[in-house]
Amino acid sequence: MPVIALQGIRGGVGTTSITAGLAWALHRLGERVLAIDFSPDNQLCLHFNTPLSLTAGWARAELDERPWHQDALRYADGLDFLPFGKLSVAECSRWLARHQQAPGRWPQYLTQLRDSGDYNWLLLDLPAAGPACIEQWRAAADAQLCVLTADANNHIRLHQQSLPPGARLLLNQFSADSRLQQDLQQNWRQHLDTLLPLSIHRDEAMAEALAVKQPVGEYSAVSLAADELNILAGWCLAHVTGSRP
Numbered sequence: 499m500p501v502i503a504l505q506g507i508r509g510g511v512g513t514t515s516i517t518a519g520l521a522w523a524l525h526r527l528g529e530r531v532l533a534i535d536f537s538p539d540n541q542l543c544l545h546f547n548t549p550l551s552l553t554a555g556w557a558r559a560e561l562d563e564r565p566w567h568q569d570a571l572r573y574a575d576g577l578d579f580l581p582f583g584k585l586s587v588a589e590c591s592r593w594l595a596r597h598q599q600a601p602g603r604w605p606q607y608l609t610q611l612r613d614s615g616d617y618n619w620l621l622l623d624l625p626a627a628g629p630a631c632i633e634q635w636r637a638a639a640d641a642q643l644c645v646l647t648a649d650a651n652n653h654i655r656l657h658q659q660s661l662p663p664g665a666r667l668l669l670n671q672f673s674a675d676s677r678l679q680q681d682l683q684q685n686w687r688q689h690l691d692t693l694l695p696l697s698i699h700r701d702e703a704m705a706e707a708l709a710v711k712q713p714v715g716e717y718s719a720v721s722l723a724a725d726e727l728n729i730l731a732g733w734c735l736a737h738v739t740g741s742r743p
C-alpha cells in the first residue's frame with residue numbers, strides 16, 4: 499500500500515484539489531484509494547460532496563475517544579476519504595496537545611490500514627504549515643509531492659526552504675500564456691532534478707470542480723487538468739511502491 503504525502507510549498511497552491519483529483523484518477527484506474535485530510539481547515543471533504551456542516555473526521559474521533567478511522571466515508575466503490583473533522587480553535591489545541599503526546603500513534607494507524615487490506619493507495623493531504631507532527635505524518639509516506647506554482651514567491655522559497663529528502667516538486671496552475679511562468683518552468687527544468695516531468699495547467703474545470711464539490715476528473719473527464727492528473731496517476735503507478743513493511 500504506497501503512501502503519498504502531498505504538501506504545498508506554501509498555502510493555496512492547489513494541494514487539496516490535486517489530492518482529490520489524484521484519488522479520483524487512481525480510482526478510475528481500478529485502484530482502491532483512501533485520501534486523508536490532515537488540515538484543521540477540513541476542506542478535502544468538500545471535494546467529495548459533503549455539506550459544510552459535517553463535523554466527523556479522524557481528529558474529531560480522537561478527541562471524542564472513538565476509533566480514529568470510524569468517520570471514513572465512501573465516495574465511490576474503491577474511493578474513500580477521511581476528513582480531519584470540525585474542531586473549534588480550543589478543541590484543536592487540545593487535540594494537538596494530546597496527539598503530540600503520543601508520537602507513535604500515526605505509524606500504528608498506518609499499520610492498521612495496511613493490515614486491513616482495504617486499500618492499495620493512501621493519499622495524505624498535509625497543510626503547508628502547521629504543527630511539528632506534520633514531520634511525523636510526512637515521514638510515514640513512501641513518496642512526497644511538494645506542490646508549487648510558477649511565481650516569484652515560490653522561486654524565492656525554493657532557495658529559502660529545504661525540501662524534505664526524496665520529495666518531488668509538482669507544478670500546478672501552470673499557464674503557458676505567462677512569460678514569467680514559462681521562464682520559471684524552464685529554469686526549474688534545467689536546475690532542479692526534483693521537478694516532476696509533468697505539470698498541471700491552470701484550468702477553469704479545476705476551479706469549477708470545487709465549486710460543485712467534485713474531483714475534477716468526475717466533473718469534467720475531458721478537461722486538461724483531468725487528463726494531466728491521469729498522467730500523474732500513471733506516474734505514481736510506475737514510480738511509487740510501498741517499500742515499508
Ligand SMILES: Nc1ncnc2c1ncn2[C@@H]1O[C@H](COP(=O)(O)OP(=O)(O)OP(=O)(O)O)[C@@H](O)[C@H]1O
Pocket residue numbers: 506508509510511512513514515516537539541625626670671672698699700701702704705706708723
Ligand atoms: N490547476 C488549477 N487550475 C485552476 N484552479 C485551481 C487549480 N488548482 C487549484 N485551483 C483552485 O485554487 C484554489 C486553492 O486550491 P486548494 O484549496 O486545492 O489549495 P491548497 O493548497 O490545498 O490550499 P490550502 O493551503 O488553503 O489548503 C481553489 O479554489 C482551487 O479550485
Ligand SMILES: [Mg+2]
Pocket residue numbers: 513514515537541
Ligand atoms: Mg488544502
